[in-house]
Amino acid sequence: MNxxxxxxxxxxxxxxxxxAILARLSRGEARVTEIAAPFPISLNAVSKHIRMxxxxxxxxxRRSGRDHFLSLNTKPLDEAARWIETQRSLWAQRLxxx
Numbered sequence: 001m002n003x004x005x006x007x008x009x010x011x012x013x014x015x016x017x018x019x020a021i022l023a024r025l026s027r028g029e030a031r032v033t034e035i036a037a038p039f040p041i042s043l044n045a046v047s048k049h050i051r052m053x054x055x056x057x058x059x060x061x062r063r064s065g066r067d068h069f070l071s072l073n074t075k076p077l078d079e080a081a082r083w084i085e086t087q088r089s090l091w092a093q094r095l096x097x098x
Contacts, residue, residue: 006083007059011078012056017041018049022058025072033067 025047036046045092050070053059057076062069 001019005076006080008056009080009086013060013080014054015049017046017053021049021053021070022072025059025070029062029069029071032070035070044051 013022017039020039024030024035024038032042032047032050035050036043039046043047050059050061054061057073062071063072
């Protein structure tokens, strides 16, 4: 996995608002305004979170007229999970060798 992509994934996951956005998108595609509605922050602030998720490739955007629809891209999460599992296995082997 590309180290910069892994960094972007973990940085995106570090914020509870972004994790909540991903949790919502795990239930299916949604308009940006639908994503923003439950948060007690401005639409502009939610948009900044969404941009960070897009930079990390965790979210895809589709435009239909004036509407912007977001969907979850799980590939970066799968890549991060593989990295974590590799690290866990390495440390388990090292600890077992002690």
